[in-house]
Amino acid sequence: MDMHGLLEKLKGALIVSCQAYPGEALYGSHHMAAMAQAAKDGGAAAIRANSPQDVAAIREICGLPVIGIWKKTFPDSEVYITPSASDVLALISAGAEIVALDATRRSRPGGETLEGLLANVRRFSERPLRAGGETESSGSDRTLLMADVSTFEEGLAAEALGFDLLSTTLSGYTSYSRQDSGPDLELVERLSRECGIPVVAEGRYDTPELAAEALMRGAHAVVVGTAITRPHTLSRRFADALKREQPARKAERKNAAVSRPGGSEEEFL
Numbered sequence: 001m002d003m004h005g006l007l008e009k010l011k012g013a014l015i016v017s018c019q020a021y022p023g024e025a026l027y028g029s030h031h032m033a034a035m036a037q038a039a040k041d042g043g044a045a046a047i048r049a050n051s052p053q054d055v056a057a058i059r060e061i062c063g064l065p066v067i068g069i070w071k072k073t074f075p076d077s078e079v080y081i082t083p084s085a086s087d088v089l090a091l092i093s094a095g096a097e098i099v100a101l102d103a104t105r106r107s108r109p110g111g112e113t114l115e116g117l118l119a120n121v122r123r124f125s126e127r128p129l130r131a132g133g134e135t136e137s138s139g140s141d142r143t144l145l146m147a148d149v150s151t152f153e154e155g156l157a158a159e160a161l162g163f164d165l166l167s168t169t170l171s172g173y174t175s176y177s178r179q180d181s182g183p184d185l186e187l188v189e190r191l192s193r194e195c196g197i198p199v200v201a202e203g204r205y206d207t208p209e210l211a212a213e214a215l216m217r218g219a220h221a222v223v224v225g226t227a228i229t230r231p232h233t234l235s236r237r238f239a240d241a242l243k244r245e246q247p248a249r250k251a252e253r254k255n256a257a258v259s260r261p262g263g264s265e266e267e268f269l
Ligand SMILES: CC(=O)N[C@H](C=O)[C@@H](O)[C@H](O)[C@H](O)COP(=O)(O)O
Pocket: 017, 019, 048, 069, 169, 170, 173, 202, 203, 204, 205, 223, 224, 225, 226, 227
């Protein structure tokens, strides 16, 4: 499959983000590969995964195209999604068909620039990023680069730098981007209208309806993570809702006891 074939395959598709952090019950490539297989069984067309180990495990088990990222934190920068050229190359070696990286305007670790990073990746990549030459494990003739952005301006800049596709991943996660509890559908719509490369909707799509709306607004595909693959977060939502309900129920029962003929508040207590 060439890069156009891969992008065509992702058109209108669900991409499931399978990520877990150290200390969480599902942390580990084995769990993430099982999660990816379950997502595939449910109709996902691709997987977004963190670290070369998870990318390799997921590709081996479920065989779907993988968008690889590598989250790393540094004391001198807020950038944490695939911060450096060597991270990109490690993900390419692990078999990622697409590598996503922070393309915000924030300063990067070690003072590296986004332009410099792209030049390094192109220079050192074994699977050329701009030339042909299909490799056995590759789903595409070259690894595509996805820009994770937080604003419209960052999207335009990333397209000008030669990224293959954009994702709205970081809207709400930079200090200067729109802060909202829901997904940034306006950003999806604006980028889709103004950019010549595919725009992926990502970040806080927590219902099927919101994901479908993103396609209506022009998204090429939708990435869903937390709402599908983070069961402890989902469990907490339910548990918190029940906890919030308890005082209301208690008050209801108390009112019912007091208003019953012969009933009293003491009886309820
Ligand atoms: C901001 C950031 O670091 N986003 C990360 C990017 O890979 C993941 O933690 C998210 O789960 C992913 O973007 C999917 O979004 P959501 O989990 O909201 O469906």
